[in-house]
Amino acid sequence: METKKATRFNHLQKWESTLSACIRCGYCFEHCPLFKFTGWESDAPRAKLITAFGLLSGELELSETSADKLFNCFYCRRCEAACSSGVTLTDVFTDAKKDLVEMGYTGPGTTSITEAYCAQCLLCVQSCPHEARSHGENGIETDPVKCQSCGICVEICPAEAAKIVHTFGTGKADLIDASNRFLDTHTSAKAIVFACNWSYYPDLQASRLPESETHDRDYEIYVNMCAGRLETETLMAPFINHAWGVLVSCCPEDDCQHKDGGKRAKKQVTRLQSILKSLDIDPERLQIVEIPNGDKTLFQAEIDTFIDRLNALGPIT
């Protein structure tokens, strides 16, 4: 209820009617990578709109934790695609961030940061698809409003100084840990599939199958924010752990939210395929496929084809 309006939320103010238009159906949180990772509703997009409403109306006190909710977002926009009220959620979040920055809150949330040992090579500044990185007096700086947490800077930084602190399971270490865990615990394991968040992977979203259904799984799917940020280690680690193959899904080239993520991923896969070849490993064991937004059926078909191919090749000996 609107008792004392926090007038400082000048940018958020214009979304007041949108915040009422959200019917809070919750359809947004099913595919949100944050919700999928933490399982807490309060990390889901709906909660961010509720937080924005609370801050704007003065019902919710502005604090580090309430501000941080709005800095945590990978801008995948799956919430917007699912919204039954047509709310452009990330625009609301961005405007809220503008206000928060003006009030001295900068997250970082999922915003990328730069460690002090940065060599200032400016590669990240050049390659940031969102023009969020710049070189100033204090070295490389990230604009928390512009940053969309795609992680391209993290992938490209030769000094490993660019970082996303709160990865919500989408960081390099998370993906490697998770894929290793699957390979270690499933004797049936053959493949790791790295899916772009937009590939709508054809699997259970928020429930778990009985052990009897999963103990003989031959692949597992792990979601990352953009195929363009899959590092060499992430793609090669499964091979060290006896995977038969690795499949990467990316968006069609003209449909990548982070400009040329698909192109970058393909380049990366081609490079690693030649390394595999030089190690006498069939390069077909690492493949990349384009999956248009929402095409679960195609994705499942591509996975099935890949597994068939791996079955023909057998394990790496």
Place this chain on the structure above:
Amino acid sequence: MALNFGPVYEMMPSSATGNERHQKGIPMKRMDVSKLREIFGEENIKTDPSDLYAFGSDSSVHHAMPWAVVRPDNTEQVQKLMVYANQALIPVIPRGGGSGMCGQTVPIQGGIVLDMKHMNRILEINMPDVYCRVEPGVVDDDLNLALKSYGMFYPPTPASSRIATIGGEIANNASGVRSVKYGATRDAVLGMKVVLPTGELVTLGAHTRVEATGYQLHKLMVGSEGTLGIVVEATLNFVPIPEYRCMGIANFDLLADAGAAIGEIMASGAIPSMLELVDSVAIKAVNKTMNLGLKEVAASLIFEADGMVKEAVDYEINKMKEICKKHRGSDITTSYDPKERAKIFMGRKKLFPALSKYDDCLSSTSLADDMAVPYSKMAEMAGKIHEVAEKNNIIMTAYGHCGSGCMHTKILMDTKQPDQWASARKAITEIYEYVRSVNGTTSAEHGIGLSKAASFKVEKADSLKLLQTIKLALDPNNILNPGKLMQAPDDWVTATGLRYAVNN
């Protein structure tokens, strides 16, 4: 902030049904977070206001702050919590996806929100015995995806199946477009394990299709809105996915003709797998915002039949087609093709977003949104809704699963204006008076919670004492989701803070 519109329209004396402990203002002991930590571990507790604020909301108009949110992984933790809460007199509010539309999970008296989303294991899919066992946090769509590989599906599925959990569906006896043929959640539940407010674990129901072994208490738990026990495991039946599905649509220039067609279809012995009504307000809304170019008639009926044999489906569809024709239905088309079916259903499917975008100043609210009336009254009900809306200066659509007698509405109003809330309250009161006058019922699918308590109390006037007796027998300290159903305040507008900004 509570709105004050002057004297509240008292539906009935609150003393007859009230929540005694609440009314007498017996103070609650302080909640001991370390106790919660002991049971659930730090990572499964939320106490920061920014988290609690989000958990104070669902898909209803209500908002109230809980004191803590906890997330159990297993039955034992739920039992331990209930033992503690029962002794410390702390309200516990079980919560699934938070997609409820009447405030069932809004902690009106504070307390601990019990977030069941992590008890999300599908425990067993038993094909020979045609049942599955699931934990309450399993999401409906996920269960259906798991069943699909067996050629089966779980039919009660509400529209919110992408986030609705089985536990929440059980608590509200949820159903959706297919209830006309397959029934609601209550029809699909064979048995369950329930933690009682005292912490005791009981096994109710059976694993068989029929059971006559005493009180069917599992059926009582269905629709109890988290006030009687916490479902920690459910045994559900499922049915084969039909081989054939055919959908049709018919337009009507008169609401009464559509209504007559509905009644005759249901009385004819035809078994539609879906029978939906969309009114003129809804059609106009969809056209206005989505530019779908639908014919702006008084009403459209969308009908569907499914089955394993094409001839049987043909028979059902033709029967419904003929009845529509007889009642001056026009532009009748039917199709088996999935793409054509999607096109036919488009107007209905796009209704929610269309209503949200109808007018920038108006919000689409969930109030009085799922009453059920006898088939022969469906059209009259829709007409009544239009009449009452106009009289009270709000916009209301009428659409719904008319094959189940369920009428959905949305109220479009300027939520900033206090007088719009007063209008909504007046309109809703009038609508429910009509519903009861034709032997309808307050809720068909979404439950009572807070928003519909007033009409519920009038409708169930002669059994309210009995309901409260049952409640107190199971929950002597009234700690499980208190302040809901018969205990809810009579005036829903002032029951809690509203989730909208309302001008002073």
